[in-house]
Amino acid sequence: MPSNSSPEPGFARTDFVLPRAPDGSDAVYLAGNSLGAQPRAARTALLAAVDEQWAAVGVAGWEDCGWWATPQRLGDRVGALVGAAPGQVVVGDSTSVQLFGALIAAARLRPGRSVLVSDGGHFPTDRYLAASVARLTGLELRTASPDAMVPDADTAVVAVPAVDFRTGERWDLAAIVERAHEAGAVVLVDLSHAVGVxxxxxxxxxxxxxxxxxxxxxxxxxxxxxxxYVAARHHDVLDPPLTGWTGHADPFAMTEAWTPAPGVGRLRIGTPPMLSMLALDGALGVFDGPDSPDLAGVRAASLALGDAFLEALPDAADVVTPRAHERRGGHVAVRVRDAEGLCAALARRGVVVDARPPDLLRFGFAAPYVTVDDARTAARELAGLVQ
Amino acid sequence: MPSNSSPEPGFARTDFVLPRAPDGSDAVYLAGNSLGAQPRAARTALLAAVDEQWAAVGVAGWEDCGWWATPQRLGDRVGALVGAAPGQVVVGDSTSVQLFGALIAAARLRPGRSVLVSDGGHFPTDRYLAASVARLTGLELRTASPDAMVPDADTAVVAVPAVDFRTGERWDLAAIVERAHEAGAVVLVDLSHAVGVxxxxxxxxxxxxxxxxxxxxxxxxxxxxxxxYVAARHHDVLDPPLTGWTGHADPFAMTEAWTPAPGVGRLRIGTPPMLSMLALDGALGVFDGPDSPDLAGVRAASLALGDAFLEALPDAADVVTPRAHERRGGHVAVRVRDAEGLCAALARRGVVVDARPPDLLRFGFAAPYVTVDDARTAARELAGLVQ
Known part of the structure; x- marks a missing residue:
């Protein structure tokens, strides 16, 4: 069996710079569900962009350095990590902005319908933007848990996360899509806590x-x-609200009216943030480089880390994340009395996690750089602090 | 007179890395109206962000490195360059996204009114987004030249650029604001071609x-x-559509509904692109460092560059930019037969400018790094190519 089909946890650790613990050693960094550690290749790509591109080439970089094509080139690379054939993903802007645009574009795919159903426990920005879009479009916003949604003939859009940002519960997307499509609704998934893990x-x-x-x-x-991402079957009628100039079919013609670019290119909005994008360009090599394991392998290693963590926790620990693999995302959440205080105390011991109010600690298992020792250390330190 | 109150053109040239000409020397870089040259301090700031912040500190950088506060900290610095007292500007996202949000927020300041008046020659993204906003909000979109707009009692919003992106004409903002306010409308200005020059x-x-x-x-x-930017007098009722989580009054409380942050902070949307922002953080020192000239000085030097360029052009040159200083922005546009071909030919001679279809060449006069010799060289090379 080739080494990259069943990678060990921490398989790419030497390709990362890990944040420092207070004693100067590498931290046990379990906050990759919030901000991933730095791949050395991200720094290399960024420096090349700064020195060999922006500084040396200037404005000609949009063409000569391929900047203009980057949102869709990176889109195809990210697409490959989420099961999307090329030509269906663009990279750019913030998740909040993409969500806003996607919610309205989704609603416009079902013009006769009046209801937007969104996860009641959705990440805040998803909830806030669903409310704003409902107000702008006249849709009625209904909330429900992803496993309890009952889309009906009025439902235009069903908006769910792949993984609950708080509890780490992984939702059954196949069942959600099936129920939505039976009712004739479209499904918008927020993959923030799933992509890459x-x-x-x-x-x-x-x-x-x-x-x-x-x-x-x-x-x-x-x-x-x-x-x-927008599935190719919707591209011909895709009607996004953020009609920025870079999503135009012929942007430099600067015509009177906005003519959408063919396909997913019409989801481009303004001038893309190239420095941030080219750092990502370098970072993606962790997942699609010649020696990268496939995501099934990454997932197995991440689950093994979670298992090691769970096994090392005291029996009394209040774990809110489902233990079953098929229902667990990339992080494990533990309910504690003083989440913020414990988070800070763990950091002083070199264990970086994050706290979500009011009472959750989240431990993220990013397999490329987290080891089984890291997972056990975190459980042990938590147990010591709680006692 | 201190040296920084009337700076020479090119006063900060050694603080920049200029793009290379084909022969390896510094280019005559007159494309700063499209993409500015690289300040050495931008590279320094970016490297510090990559090595000392993201790599070393990880997710704690949001607090410990001041990332969270950056959109408003940089906002105040940019605000100082556009005559805005602190607390009225945020930095983040693309101009297209900010425009979309600002157009809707502006319209909501005048709920009883039905018309959005926008510059017919506005930069494409401004025009396309005005049309999209009109469609979403039910406003009627009317277009006119900024100096010919006649806002009336139905006009909710007047949207204009400070400087025409094509011709380089500088509009009389004082008159535009006066007419709009007399009619009870609010004014939204796109400063893209004015800020910093x-x-x-x-x-x-x-x-x-x-x-x-x-x-x-x-x-x-x-x-x-x-x-x-939103003037402080509107903050109490400011009602933006892009209700991302970072614009919440208490973002980490992750409450059910979106409660806007006090003041301009509610214009924050999603997680800000820190690497791009921290490069800007370094770059701004050109304008607000201890030895920086004020913008009146920068402006005088830029106009001197434009004058030197215009004087060195052949009499037959078809200059579309007004020659009068008060009506001229930071770039000068010349109408030519084959704009794209000439742009490429100039680049081969080490003169970087840009072309705007169908027939304009734009010469940007960014005084920090452009010298009078550069301006004359550009005029001479253009004259040689046209003859």
Missing amino acids: MPVALDALDVDLAVGCTYKYLNGGPGAPAFA | MPVALDALDVDLAVGCTYKYLNGGPGAPAFA
């Missing part, structure tokens, strides 16, 4: 639209650009 | 909202983040 099969699952971020498990850097 | 007095002019980009005369790098 597990396989996602957007095309095979018949998902309609998706968005996600690249600064968590894809390690693109703080505030790295988001991505948006 | 001339003083702008948003507060003094009573402008209501403004947006702009930072990759032209502010030299923030390709696709550097945009900014948005």
